[in-house]
Amino acid sequence: xxxxxxxxxxxxxxxxxxxxxxxxxxxxxxxxxxxxxxxxxxxxxxxxxxxxxxxxxxxxxxxxxxxxxxxxxxxxxxxxxxxxxxxxxxxxxxxxxxxxxxxxxxxxxxxxxxxxxxxxxxxxxxxxxxxxxxxxxxxxxxxxxxxxxxxxxxxxxxxxxxxxxxxxxxxxxxxxxxxxxxxxxxxxxxxxxxxxx
Numbered sequence: 001x002x003x004x005x006x007x008x009x010x011x012x013x014x015x016x017x018x019x020x021x022x023x024x025x026x027x028x029x030x031x032x033x034x035x036x037x038x039x040x041x042x043x044x045x046x047x048x049x050x051x052x053x054x055x056x057x058x059x060x061x062x063x064x065x066x067x068x069x070x071x072x073x074x075x076x077x078x079x080x081x082x083x084x085x086x087x088x089x090x091x092x093x094x095x096x097x098x099x100x101x102x103x104x105x106x107x108x109x110x111x112x113x114x115x116x117x118x119x120x121x122x123x124x125x126x127x128x129x130x131x132x133x134x135x136x137x138x139x140x141x142x143x144x145x146x147x148x149x150x151x152x153x154x155x156x157x158x159x160x161x162x163x164x165x166x167x168x169x170x171x172x173x174x175x176x177x178x179x180x181x182x183x184x185x186x187x188x189x190x191x192x193x194x195x196x197x
Contacts, residue, residue, distance in 0.1 A: 005153060013040050014048050014160055022159075024168035027062050033168055034064040034141060037161060041154055043143035045122060045186040048169055051090045051129075056081050059137060060173055070120040079116075082109040089140050093131040095158030097150050098124055121146035128158030130166045139166035 004012075017037055024033050030048065038046035044064065049061025058080050063071055073079075080086045084105035085098060117123070125144030132139050141162065143154075 002171075006156065010157070014157070017161060020163045021164040021168040024172055026172055030168055030172035031064055033165070034062070035166065037141070038143050039066060040161075041126065041143040042145070042149050043125065043159060044145045045125075046141070046143050048139070048141045048165070050132075050135070050139055050173075051086060052129065053136060054090060054109065055140055056083065056086045056090045062169075062172065066122070067120045070117065070122065071108045073116070079113050082113045084110045084114070085125070085140075085142060089127055089129040089138060093129045093138050095126065095128040095155045095157060095162060097126050098144070099148070099150070101127075104188070118146075124148040124150055126150045126154045126158055128162040128165065130162045132166055134172060135170065139169045141165050141169075167169060 016038065017033070020036060024030050034046040034048050038044075044130055045066050046064030047061060047066050048064070050059045051057065052059060074083075084101050087105055087110075088096060088101045102110070114123075121155040122144050123146050125142055127140055129138050129140040131137075140164075141158070143150075
């Protein structure tokens with residue numbers, strides 16, 4: 001049974017999040033959805049966004065509750081190219097524990113980024129991702145914490161939710177695949193422009 005080690009409470013919560021994802025039509029709805037999802041993962045922080053396939057480039061995102069000081073620093077320092085999670089998920093659309101990603105990207109710039117992120121209690125996590133062919137992007141949903149609470153069961157939760165969360169993300173920041181998502185981000189758009197600099 002594929003969901004055998006998930007509790008009844010978790011399964012009910014998954015169904016509630018799937019239903020909530022279908023009612024998600026804007027950045028504020030999406031923010032609420034990822035914060036509610038964060039609770040299922042037992043994480044402190046949540047963020048979601050879109051990546052360029054094959055390149056560590058963030059094309060848009062909605063911050064659930066990552067510290068604003070860290071988000072500003074991340075954008076102004078253009079950390080996306082050094083970020084092991086972004087590097088991994090721009091090439092692999094799967095759910096993965098950060099501990100496994102960090103083993104793959106153990107270069108000096110990645111280590112420096114991880115050290116800086118830990119100043120904001122962002123140390124451990126899990127990221128669910130799925131390729132969205134309609135817009136040729138990879139949708140990512142990251143849940144993180146200062147504690148190492150993420151296990152294989154969190155990967156299973158990410159696998160189950162990724163398809164539903166990605167639909168909410170696409171609807172929230174781009175009502176039509178023909179619309180440039182950077183035009184739909186509202187206040188987050190300024191942060192996206194910092195990435196292109």
